[in-house]
Amino acid sequence: MKIEVIKIDDLAIHEHHLDISYRADQFRFSTKVFYHDVSFSALIEKYSQPLIERITAHIALFEGMKFCSLFPKYYDISKISPHLEKPVLDLFIKIYQGVFGQHWYENNITNYQHPEIIYSQTLGESHPVSILGDNHTILTGCGGGKDSILAMKMLQEAEIPFASMQYSHSVYGKADLQHQLIAQVLENVQPIKSHKISIFDDFVDFPFFQLYFPENSGITAPETPVSIFESLILMLDGGYNYLCLAHEKSANTGNLFWSEIGQEVNHQWGKSLESEQILDQFVRDHLLSNFKYFSILQPIYDFRIFQNLSKYPEVISTIYSCNIQKPWCKKCPKCAYVWLGLMAFCQHEKVDAVFQSNLFDDEDLQPTFREMLGLSTHTPFECIGEIDESRLLMKKCLEKGLSGKALEMFAQTILSDFSIDWLNIEQKYNFIYSKEHAIPEQIFAKIKDKL
Structure with missing residues (x-):
């Protein structure tokens, strides 16, 4: 089966949520985005109907990118095109090509660049407006993982006020469970305010792919950009x-260079500094003129993140990262990977209490550890670190006296190579890259000693 056209059928703005209808040829799908503490009628009164329609049209456009997992020929955006500007179509293609490299690779697709974006109504024009008010609080994303809690701990210790933004998604299971888990993480910090977004998506929640496209590797979505x-x-x-989000420097490195298409494949491209800067500039130029998006952990690698996280043993029992x-x-x-990093730096009793097994001895994970070490x-x-970063973390685990089959394999295949310059590797991953980030100068000045 081949899908010819994906289409935005409708976009409805309700009092507390957006209801977006999509079509993939004869199939129909729905994405609902709930804002737990937002009144859209009040927001429209505060700003304007056209602005809110423009913002939500951009949400609908990028939520629709997941349907590109079907390799459609066309993406029909006629329903929302009056609320979009020409540059967002270029942005869509740029984001698609960055995020979907892995999907191309997994499906051995070498001759598909992007769907042709079509529309029957004229595109609109850019009219950036200002966010009203003088709120110096930083809206900070919290996904429940090690990066989120470390970012918020840094802001709190630097006495920079922040509000948390958490969201659940159908692809990760029940919304209530996701919000409960994130709430446990947030108990370790004191945000000024906590916001929730819940996304219900029947395209990812239903067994559509398994039944109709079993040969396809699955659904890819531009989760961070959208x-x-x-x-x-x-x-x-x-x-x-x-x-403020919490994407580390490792996100800038791809998983492999695919010679078939002559470019790098990076599972984490949507979290990269390149993606961050493109999205930040676009929003400021075309939607909100006084907007700034940045990652507070971009100056450091995971190696240093795990090291810094060890200062907060109380958070280990609450964080989670599994998808x-x-x-x-x-x-x-x-x-x-998270097990590896936590064991390298944190109290192993705390980590053992959470995982209750030695993952280094798990037979099913041996191929995974080999891949991490660059042996595949x-x-x-x-979303894991670089090859040398994983190697360095394993070396730290051995130095702590930890044991397991993966560590034995590492010692035999990697540690036995005396040509490896471990000092140079550790200097790279334990360094603070104070110039390679997009953190506003006044904020960086307050948090740099926390990195």
Whole structure:
């Protein structure tokens, strides 16, 4: 089966949520975005109907990118095109090509660049407006993982006021469970205010792919980029000028270079500094003129993040990062990597209490650890660190006296190579890259000694 056209059928703005209808040829789908503490009627009165329609049209456009997993020929955006400007179509293609490299690779697609974007109504024009108010509080994303809590701990210790933004998504399971888990993480900090976004998506929630496209590797979505546009509603409502996420420097490195298409494949491209800067500039130029988006952890690698996290042993029992089964499935690359980093720097009794097993001894994870160490075709398609970073973390685990089959394999295949310059590797990953980030200067000055 081949899909010819994906289409935005409708976009409805209700009092507390957006209801977006899509079509993929004869199939129909719905994405609902709920804002738990936003009144859209009040927001429209505060700003204007056209502005809110423009913001929500951008959300609908990028939420629709997940349907590009079907490799459609066309993307029909006629329903919302009057609320969009020409540059957003160029941005869409740029984001698509950055995020979907892995999907191309997994499906061995070498001759598909992007769907042709079509529309029967004329495109609108850019009219950036100012976020009203003088709120110096930073809206800070919290996904429940190590990066989120460390970012908020840094802001709190620097006495920079912040509000938390958490969202659940159908792809990760029940919304209530996700929000409960994030709430446990937030108990370790004191945000000025806590916001919730809940996304219900039947395209990812139903067994559509398994039944109709079993040969396809699955659904890819531009999760981070679309969340930036979804956060704009909260920023308008709360008068926030700064949006802070917690993406580390490792996100800038791809999993492999695919010679077939002559470019790098990076599972984390949507979190990269390149993506961050493109999205930040676009929003400021075309939507909200006094908006600023940045990652507070961009100056450091995971190696230093795990090291800094060890100062807060109380958070280990509350954080989670697994995308398969929350809080931890203990079988995926993400679980294995976070386990590795936590064991390298944190009290192993605290980590053992959470995982209740030695993942280094798990037979199913041995191929995963080999991939992390650069002993396979590419690193795992997950949000994890670089090859040398994983090697350095394993070395730290051995130095702590830890044991397990993965560590034995590392000692035999990697540590036995005396040509490796471990001092130079540690200097790279333990360094603070004070110029390679987009953090506003006045904020960086306050948090740099926390990095």
